[in-house]
Amino acid sequence: MSKSIFYHAGCPVCISAEHDIVNLIGNQNVDIVHLGEHESQIAKAEAVGVKSVPALVTPNGNVLHLNFGASMADVKG
Amino acid sequence: MSKSIFYHAGCPVCISAEHDIVNLIGNQNVDIVHLGEHESQIAKAEAVGVKSVPALVTPNGNVLHLNFGASMADVKG
Numbered sequence: 001m002s003k004s005i006f007y008h009a010g011c012p013v014c015i016s017a018e019h020d021i022v023n024l025i026g027n028q029n030v031d032i033v034h035l036g037e038h039e040s041q042i043a044k045a046e047a048v049g050v051k052s053v054p055a056l057v058t059p060n061g062n063v064l065h066l067n068f069g070a071s072m073a074d075v076k077g
Numbered sequence: 078m079s080k081s082i083f084y085h086a087g088c089p090v091c092i093s094a095e096h097d098i099v100n101l102i103g104n105q106n107v108d109i110v111h112l113g114e115h116e117s118q119i120a121k122a123e124a125v126g127v128k129s130v131p132a133l134v135t136p137n138g139n140v141l142h143l144n145f146g147a148s149m150a151d152v153k154g
Binding site for chain 2: 004
């Protein structure tokens with residue numbers, strides 16, 4: 001299985017969801033990207049359809065927006 | 078691992094998210110509950126914190142609201 005990508009920005013909602021996702025699908029199946037620390041990844045995330053964080057991009061390219069933490073506008077500050 | 082519960086109500090957003098979740102965490106790890114067909118489960122879902130569908134309740138009791146499909150008020154119709 002290809003890896004999913006979990007985008008977050010360090011907010012409490014994000015961290016909680018991150019733990020849940022890692023527990024559910026396995027640490028080896030997901031790359032975690034902290035957009036606050038890796039701002040160069042923001043454009044890539046938006047390009048695949050991420051509109052808020054936390055969000056999980058599945059191996060087939062679908063975007064699952066989880067419990068709302070912050071909009072991408074907030075992430076960009 | 079205990080099972081997660083995926084609550085949905087048959088909407089297109091729900092079905093898409095259901096496929097993604099089943100692919101990610103495995104059919105054997107999640108019970109799917111269609112609240113439109115099993116209205117008796119609505120109160121149980123609300124009691125654990127489900128506010129909209131689709132939503133995934135993890136084995137540790139956290140609720141992950143995925144891409145918004147419908148509010149519980151809509152589900153109750």
